[in-house]
Amino acid sequence: MSIAISIVLYDNGDELIEAIESVLAIEADFQLYLIDNSKTNVLKKYAVDPRITYIFNATNLGYGAAHNIALRKSIEQRIKYHLIMNPDVSFEKGTMEKITGFMDDHPDIGALMPKIYYPQGHLQRLCKLLPTPFDLIGRRFLSNTQWAAHQNAKYELDQFGYNKILNTPVLSGCFMFLRTAALEKTGLFDERFFMYLEDYDLARRINRFYRTVFFPGVSIVHGFKKGSYQDPKLLRFHIQSAVRYFNKWGWFFDQERQRLNDNVLKQISAPY
DSSP states (O other): OOEEEEEEESSOOTHHHHHHHHHHTOOSOEEEEEEEOSSSOGGGGGOOSTTEEEEEOSSOOOHHHHHHHHHHHHHHTTOSEEEEEOTTEEOOTTHHHHHHHHHHHOTTEEEEEEEEEOTTSOBOOOOOOOOOHHHHHHHHHOTTSHHHHHHHHHHTTTTOOSOSOEEOSOOOTTEEEEEHHHHHHHOSOOTTOSSSSHHHHHHHHHTTTSEEEEEEEEEEEEOOOOGGGTOHHHHHHHHHHHHHHHHHHOSSOOHHHHHHHHHHHHHHHSOO
């Protein structure tokens, strides 16, 4: 087996159907793990194929901790690649084979994120700089101010055309294609992050040993509901994760953040 895939579930409904259909169309050998954090095992009904393993936790472990269950299995079984994928993601046949081929050709890449679209067809701008506290506060609480708009334009890399490979320490956990050997060097998701920013933390650690790239050669579709903008409970998780992230990496004095962000901006401004 060359690819393992994990999807973390929590009371998900029909959105999971397209994700599973996309995975089952993969022609390479794979194993799909459905890691269920729900209170009941109703979602076991989606384990419709012998290549799908359903794991019921009976409690909400959190996003990273649940994915780590499958990631440990990939490391133990010496599986070459592991895809972290959200249940509201779908992709066309052949997508996974193209990503795997690209990773095979570039062993210096430890993690990859493809071009990602909303279901309506417009681009999700998920390539970003490593955040400062000002970035996250401005985006969430001061979005109507001119200062926050200017800050957010830089943070979201408004000048980036999404038309070339970008080595960036920020990758979205909605679809994160990982080289398992990289995880052996860096460790898995930090389980102190219950939800949110665990993907930034992992990509940043991998970037110390490998390139972590945005790859525009393939694309996927992602629902992207922005739950913390609608649910106060999720907003609380987001704030808690932000505090833990900055406690870990530095609030206002983070030399590595400055160096990595400068490198991203230089890549964007380069002609090729």
